[in-house]
Amino acid sequence: MTATPAPGAELRLAGLVKRYAGAAAVENVDLSVGSGEFLTLLGPSGSGKTTTLSMIAGFTEPSGGSVVCDGVEITAVPPHKRGLGMVFQNYSLFPHLSVRENVEFPLRQRGVPKPERARRALEALELVELRARASARPAQLSGGQQQRVALARALVFEPRLLLMDEPFGALDRALRERLQIELRRLHQELGVTVVFVTHDQEEALTLSDRIAVFNEGRIEQIGTPEELYARPGTLFVARFIGESNALRGRVSDGVLASEGGVRVPANGLPDGPAVAIVRPERLRVSGAPEAVDGCALDGRIRDITYLGAQRRVEITTDDGPVIVRSGTETPAPGAGESVRLSWAAADTAIFPTPDDATETRNPWTASLAPSTSSSPR
Structure with a gap:
């Protein structure tokens, strides 16, 4: 990994829409993510957060709107040409390859020479404190270790934008909290822009510079963890964020x-x-x-x-x-x-109350502007 990493990418979603059989899974999402920012898409199941992440990654084709990365529209660019790192909940490791070979895989796909990719893979494993297990197979690792290998694989080619889809959802609480701390450390060290999906509000509050709260395919409110907790803009946000x-x-x-x-x-x-x-x-x-x-x-x-x-x-x-x-x-x-x-x-x-059709937004907080700060917390 380079000693002075390039700044994280800037991301902008404009009017993003996804419909299935006429029903909107995502409806008119506008969102800007600053360079080096850690932004979390938070919401209940079916709220549209994972579909939005999938459209950023290129796995799902939008029904409308655009995805722009560093000023270049990538809406129609295939996933493998977007240069984004991706970490899934289910790890997606190759069982027949060693840990080091799994981490090397993105570099091999990019034609990096064998000595160079071995060196960079070991450096990435050092970042996640798994260099000593480089020769092991995934089946010989714990769930938390496998997730750290998946993170090293996503970081090894030094992407400027990292997408993470509920990466800690299958882990027990203690391990999840430890990996959250490690992820915050890596984010601060590398300066990569992160878009993170979770339904766990505590995880979102712990990790994020800003949080976009999704509900029924739309963004209810965007703000820092402190803003969302202390000054919720809608009744849904007030009930969903914290007790x-x-x-x-x-x-x-x-x-x-x-x-x-x-x-x-x-x-x-x-x-x-x-x-x-x-x-x-x-x-x-x-x-x-x-x-x-x-x-x-x-x-x-x-x-x-x-x-x-x-x-x-x-x-x-x-x-x-x-x-x-x-x-x-x-x-x-x-x-x-x-x-x-x-x-x-x-x-x-x-x-x-929601049955009052005239207004469901709190006038005390409706004018709250999203923070433009992108410094790590």
Whole structure:
């Protein structure tokens, strides 16, 4: 691998569409990825994220729109001529070849002389800490090691754009977290542009410079992990990114009144049904009679789960079950005790409910512009 790698490629998708039998799997996706950026396509199954990645790679032909890499349109260019690295969930290693020979394969396809490709393959294996297993066959490796071989193979010809389709989805949690750390290190060292697909929100928050949240073939919102978590632009994003509490009610004269009696300022929202979203870590728990500033809701502790550095407390209220996450450094009320929940009104995001056809976007965050930063996190 070169000591000073070339900067990552810039990618732009313009009006990208894919239809199957008249049904849209991807509908009018516009997306720009900066040089060296780590962008994640996040969404539930069937949301269009993998189809979008497949169109970038050239495996799926778009029904409309364009794919542009470094200012050159590659929409009609065959996959093998796009110069992109690709890592799949199922590894796709050749069982009859050694680890080194698997990594060499892209170089052999490109006509690189044997001594040169052997040297570069060993360097790529060094990057993923597998040089000592160069002579092994894939069947002799663990699942995590095989995935690292697949990553080395994708990086060995020094692509400027790396595509990854749920590469850690089949691994156990501990191994997945370790490989996430390794991938972040490699991304920072090599400066390659990465487009990563996952349905795992925690993985997306850990790895990404920016995240594009997909839903029903469209991008709901693009932003940094911090922006999406703290300032979700739609009710779908608020519910999909991180754990949240939903308090249903109605907006009237600029105030949302929940079914349990909570009143929250809702300036700018039309009168009608709405839902208030509050993150579990924003809630404070105190004794029931205690007066509080901001929003308050009474309830009774139903269950407490110890999570090491945190407690997850489930509380029954007139607004339904509410989850609180708090530190373990101080004693907590016990199950069955009455408590008062409180939080700042500014920590509440309010959305008209989906059955309100006039608006489903939060006017507090709808104008949030996607970050243009492409520096690794």
